[in-house]
Structure formats: structure tokens, C-alpha cells
Amino acid sequence: MTRRTVFRLAAGYIIGGALLIAGCGGSGTAGSPKVTGTASEGALIKGKTVQLRDAENKTAPAATTDAATGVYSIDVSGLKAPFLVTVTGTNGTYVSLAPTAGTANINPVTTAVVALAAGNPDPEALFSGLNAQKLSDINATYAAQAAKVTTALAAILPAGASASDFFTGTITAGKGIDAVFDSYTISVRPDSGITVSNRDAIPVTLLSVAAASVSPSAVLTGIPNAPATPAGVSATAEENAVHLSWGAVSGATSYNIYWSTTSGVTKSTGTKIAAVDDHHYMHTGLNAGSTYYYIVTAVNSTGESAASSQVSASTPAAVPTVPAIPAGVSASRGINQTTITWSPVSGATSYNIYWTNDPTHVMKEMGAAKIAGVTSPYRHTNLTAGLPYAYVVTAVNSIGESGESEIASATTSTVDGLALYSAKCASCHNPLAISEKKGRTATQIQAAITANKGGMGSLSTLAAEQVQAIAEVLGF
Numbered sequence: 001m002t003r004r005t006v007f008r009l010a011a012g013y014i015i016g017g018a019l020l021i022a023g024c025g026g027s028g029t030a031g032s033p034k035v036t037g038t039a040s041e042g043a044l045i046k047g048k049t050v051q052l053r054d055a056e057n058k059t060a061p062a063a064t065t066d067a068a069t070g071v072y073s074i075d076v077s078g079l080k081a082p083f084l085v086t087v088t089g090t091n092g093t094y095v096s097l098a099p100t101a102g103t104a105n106i107n108p109v110t111t112a113v114v115a116l117a118a119g120n121p122d123p124e125a126l127f128s129g130l131n132a133q134k135l136s137d138i139n140a141t142y143a144a145q146a147a148k149v150t151t152a153l154a155a156i157l158p159a160g161a162s163a164s165d166f167f168t169g170t171i172t173a174g175k176g177i178d179a180v181f182d183s184y185t186i187s188v189r190p191d192s193g194i195t196v197s198n199r200d201a202i203p204v205t206l207l208s209v210a211a212a213s214v215s216p217s218a219v220l221t222g223i224p225n226a227p228a229t230p231a232g233v234s235a236t237a238e239e240n241a242v243h244l245s246w247g248a249v250s251g252a253t254s255y256n257i258y259w260s261t262t263s264g265v266t267k268s269t270g271t272k273i274a275a276v277d278d279h280h281y282m283h284t285g286l287n288a289g290s291t292y293y294y295i296v297t298a299v300n301s302t303g304e305s306a307a308s309s310q311v312s313a314s315t316p317a318a319v320p321t322v323p324a325i326p327a328g329v330s331a332s333r334g335i336n337q338t339t340i341t342w343s344p345v346s347g348a349t350s351y352n353i354y355w356t357n358d359p360t361h362v363m364k365e366m367g368a369a370k371i372a373g374v375t376s377p378y379r380h381t382n383l384t385a386g387l388p389y390a391y392v393v394t395a396v397n398s399i400g401e402s403g404e405s406e407i408a409s410a411t412t413s414t415v416d417g418l419a420l421y422s423a424k425c426a427s428c429h430n431p432l433a434i435s436e437k438k439g440r441t442a443t444q445i446q447a448a449i450t451a452n453k454g455g456m457g458s459l460s461t462l463a464a465e466q467v468q469a470i471a472e473v474l475g476f
Contacts, residue, residue, distance in 0.1 A: 033101035035083050036073040038171035040107045042181035044070030045089040050106070054079035055139075057132050070171065076101050082139040084114070086127040092188075093124040096167070097142045107177075108186045109149060109166040114138060115188050116145040119215040122190035141216045152207055152220040153196070155302055156184055183303070196223065204301040227252040227298035229306045230279075235294055235313035242292050242313045245280040249305070252298035257281060258307070265293045267307055275299075288318035323348040323395035325403045331391055331410040334472045335417050336384070338410045340391050341377040345402070348395035353378060359390035359409040368392070386414040417469030424459055425470065432473060442471035 035052060039045035045065055050072040052060045058079055063072045065087065076083060083098040087106050094111045098104035111123050117138040120126045150163035157163060158180055165177040172178060185203070187195045193211035197203040206223045232247040244257065254277055258270030270293075273281070286292060291314040295307040328343035340353060354368035362368050371378070373396075383389060390409040395402040421432055429437045437445075445467050448456045462470075 032075050032077045034073050035076055035085060035098045035101055035104055036071065037085075037096070037098075037103050037105040037168075039065050039070050039072060039087045039089065039094070040105070040171050040173075040178055040181070041089040041091050041094065042178070043090070044171070044173050044178070045087055045094075045106075046070050048087050048089060050074065050085055050087045051127070052076070052079075052083050052085045053127070053130050053135065054081065054083050055132060055135055056080050057130060057135070070173075072106075082135060082142075084127060084130060084135055084138065086123070088124075093127075095123045095127055097138060099139060099142065103168040105167055105169070105171060107166060107171075107181075108188065109153070111188050112186060112194050113142060113145045113149050115194060115214055116149070116209075116218055117141045117216060121188055121193050121209075121211050121214040123188060125190070145216060148220055152222045155223045155225045156180070156206075198301055198303070200301075206301055224251060224300065224302050226303040227300050227305045230255065230296045230298050230308045233294070233296050233308045233311050235292070235311040237292075237313035237315045239316055240286050240288055241282055241284045242286060242294075242315065243280070243282050244294055244296070244311075246296050246308065248279045249298040251300050252305075253300045254298075255279065255281075256297045256299055256304065257283075257294060258297075259283065259292055259294045261290060261292060263293050263310070263312070265295055265310060267295070267297070270295065286315050288315050290315050320347065320397065320399050322400045323397050323402045326351065326393045326395050326405045329391070329393050329405045329408040331389065331408040332472070332475075333410040333413050334379075335413045335415065335469065337379055337381040338383065338389050338391075338412060339377050339379050340393065340408065342393050342405065344376070345395040347397055348402075349397045351375060351378075352394045352396060352401065353380075353391055354394070354404065355380070355389055355391045357387055357389060359388055359407060362390045362392045362407050363404065364392075364394075383412050385412050387412055413465075413469050413472065415465050415469035417466075417471075417473035420462075420466055421470050421473055424462070428454070435474060438474055440471060440474050442468045445471055 039050065047067045048065050050063045050065060052074045060074050060076055060079055063074045065072045081100045084095060085098065085104055085106055086093060086095045094106045094108060095114045096104045096106040096110035097114055115121045118126050118134060146167065161176050162169065169177055183199055185197050185199060190211055193214050194209040195205055196207035197205045207220060209218050209220065227249045230246040230249055234245050236243045254275045257273040257276060258265055258267055260270045291312055293310055293312045295310050297307050298305040323345045326342040326345050330341050332339045350373045353371040353374055354362060354364045356362050356368045364370065388409055388411045390407050392404040392407055394404055418432060429435050449459045
């Protein structure tokens with residue numbers, strides 16, 4: 001069964017270098033010639049079998065990659081160079097060439113090089129069908145194919161790494177060349193040939209050699225560099241928004257913006273606005289009177305540029321407006337008084353109440369009486385018992401007065417709750433001002449009377465309106 005061979009490369013910049021094959025030590029008889037290296041496919045290939053064939057198509061005893069480092073070592077005493085090695089990892093089968101005893105890392109880059117040199121994009125079949133002539137042909141053009149591949153991949157080699165590291169360098173999980181294997185995918189397979197793509201949500205192919213074209217003469221078009229850093233970034237504040245602009249970057253297909261309300265924003269600390277398709281952007285929905293900090297990067301299929309210099313802008317302070325109309329207005333009755341309550345309104349500094357005795361006509365324009373500069377709750381006193389009182393409330397600040405609330409009304413009680421409490425309750429529960437029953441509702445009082453709690457059954461002659469009147473004075 002043919003396996004798919006895949007690896008991932010991290011975005012960065014390549015430092016070109018010549019292919020070097022250097023000798024190194026390993027397991028086996030001290031001083032004996034060995035082929036050794038690290039097997040990796042993004043993750044290190046650990047605990048897997050490595051096979052080797054020499055120039056005469058002879059095999060050596062298989063080795064197992066180290067369970068911690070992915071390193072292998074095969075004694076090639078009595079065998080003839082060059083050597084071809086192979087290992088199967090999680091994502092596929094990989095091959096590499098050792099022109100002499102020495103270091104030969106095995107990874108998807110070395111696999112692509114061998115595939116071109118052999119004219120065969122099927123790594124598993126290539127090794128299983130190897131003969132002396134085929135290995136000689138691979139060896140003859142291997143160095144040239146290595147230079148061709150690493151030149152084509154130059155734009156995605158990370159800073160500080162050398163192209164030769166793929167073949168002979170020290171491989172450490174998550175670092176250097178191995179860290180390269182996280183943002184790009186190289187595939188070497190018999191149906192699609194050799195491809196390199198990024199790992200975007202919708203991957204973009206950066207390099208491709210059709211299966212039929214995989215040969216020593218194949219032409220590889222180099223992957224384009226990541227875009228340059230955006231310059232000329234500016235930020236202009238507007239009401240609850242910031243307008244950003246910057247110079248267009250050649251080769252960029254989109255831009256990323258990173259923002260914060262704290263200076264020193266970076267790609268890791270800022271909130272990302274991705275895939276901006278023009279070189280200006282309006283950042284809306286911001287808080288008034290706040291400072292926002294920004295950096296911008298340019299993006300193409302290869303990767304993302306370095307971040308621009310930070311810019312900032314401060315949105316204008318909020319302009320005061322007339323308050324909203326109060327909501328939740330209610331009126332409750334008492335003896336010769338009412339109590340009006342409402343929900344607080346943001347930005348209001350005080351409230352006006354307008355009232356009449358006609359619940360259907362309470363408007364300040366129609367002569368309703370005004371009570372100015374009050375707050376909730378407000379007790380309207382010295383009223384006539386048994387009359388309806390209707391109210392609307394407006395909110396006020398330095399800009400002006402809101403519209404009128406919905407009407408709330410209450411009819412003052414004809415029963416003197418205070419007199420009833422003094423006559424019926426004060427002797428047991430203290431005068432009203434210090435009553436231990438403050439806050440009791442009519443329902444609670446009636447339940448205590450019905451249950452004769454504490455002798456309250458003696459009040460069973462009180463009418464419901466009288467119980468309500470007592471509850472109303474207890475609530476004040």
C-alpha cells in the first residue's frame with residue numbers, strides 16, 4: 001500500500017547553505033563506519049524501524065529510532081556507499097541518501113530530494129524496488145536536487161537556520177528545522193507528485209511538481225517571500241471609531257490588524273482583526289473617550305510580515321444628551337398621601353413629577369402640577385382621602401428634560417391606617433416609628449390574624465381595607 005508522505009514547515013526566512021554530509025558516531029563497534037541521523041516529520045519519529053541498502057543493494061541490520069530523540073544509527077561495516085535509508089512515521093514513508101558513511105537525516109525534505117533524483121514520487125515503492133543502478137543514478141544528481149529544493153523553499157526557512165540542516169543538522173523537537181514543520185505541508189505521493197502548501201483554513205499550494213514531471217530535470221518555481229512590513233500606518237479617531245490607513249504592500253493579499261487599549265500591543269497580546277482586504281479600515285463600536293493602540297501586518301500565501309510600528313488614537317469624549325424617559329413608574333396609596341417610584345435613568349441628575357386628579361390627562365403641557373427636582377421614591381403628602389391621583393415622571397440633566405413616562409395612578413385611602421395601628425397594634429408591637437412589624441404586608445397580617453398568631457385573632461373584625469391601611473403605614 002502506498003503511503004502519503006506529508007510534512008509541515010514553519011513560516012520564516014531561509015539562509016541558503018551548501019549541502020554537507022558530515023561523519024558522526026553512533027551505536028555499534030567503536031570506530032566502525034556508521035550512517036546516523038534524526039528521523040522527523042514535524043514531530044520526531046520515535047521507536048520506528050530504519051532500513052538501509054547500499055550501492056550493491058545489500059541490506060544492513062535494521063535500527064530503531066531512539067524513543068526520546070528520534071536518532072538512529074546503523075553500522076555499515078562491509079557495505080559500500082552510497083546508502084539509501086527509509087523509515088515510516090505517522091504521516092507516511094520517508095527516504096534519504098547518505099553519499100558516504102556519516103549523517104543522513106530522514107524527513108520530508110530529504111524525501112522530496114530523493115524523489116526528484118530518482119524520478120519517482122512514491123517513496124515506499126522507490127525503496128522496495130531499489131537496485132544498484134537506481135541508487136547510482138540517485139547519488140549522481142542528489143546534491144543538485146538538494147540545492148534545487150532548498151532554493152525553492154528559501155522563503156520559508158526560519159531565520160538562523162541553514163538549508164543543510166535538513167540533511168545533516170541537529171534536529172530538536174519544536175526548534176530550528178523541526179519548528180519549520182508546523183505551518184507548511186509538503187506532500188510526496190504517486191498521484192499528485194510533490195506539493196508544498198500553507199496551513200490556512202483554505203490551504204494554498206505554493207509549489208507543485210506533477211507526478212509525471214517528477215524527475216532530475218524538473219523545474220521548481222521558488223516560493224514567494226512573505227510581504228514586507230506595512231509602512232505609513234496612521235490612526236484617526238472619530239466618534240466611537242478609529243480610521244486606520246497604511247501604504248499598500250506589494251505582493252500582499254490581505255492585512256491583519258492587532259489592537260489593544262494598552263500600549264505595547266503585539267501579535268500575541270493584541271486582539272486580531274484578520275483578512276482585511278484593503279489598506280485602510282474603520283474600527284467601529286468603540287468606547288468614547290478611550291485610547292486604542294494598533295499594529296498592522298501584511299499577509300500572502302507564504303506567510304505574515306513583521307508588525308508595523310505602533311500607532312494610537314483617542315476617541316472623543318461622549319457628548320451629553322437629554323436623558324431617556326423614566327421607566328417602571330408606579331404609585332401606591334396611603335392615607336392622605338401616595339408614594340411614587342421609578343427606575344433610575346443613566347445621565348439624569350434629578351427628576352420632575354407632574355400630577356393631576358385625572359388619570360387620563362396628565363401632561364405638563366395641559367396644566368399638570370409640577371414637583372421639581374425630586375428622586376425616587378417620592379412621597380406626595382397632604383392629599384385628600386379617597387381621591388385618584390395620577391402621575392408622570394421626567395428625567396433631567398444639564399442638557400434638558402426627557403419626555404413623559406407612562407401614567408401611574410393611585411387613589412388615596414379613606415381608612416386611617418395610622419389611627420388603626422395605634423389603636424389595634426401599638427400596645428403589642430410598639431409605636432409605629434419603632435414598630436417591630438415594619439414592612440409587613442396585608443397578606444402577612446391577614447395570615448397572622450387567621451392563625452390567631454400571638455393573639456392576633458382578636459383583630460378578625462377588621463375589614464380587608466382596614467388591614468391594607470395598616471400594612472401601608474407599616475411600609476413607610
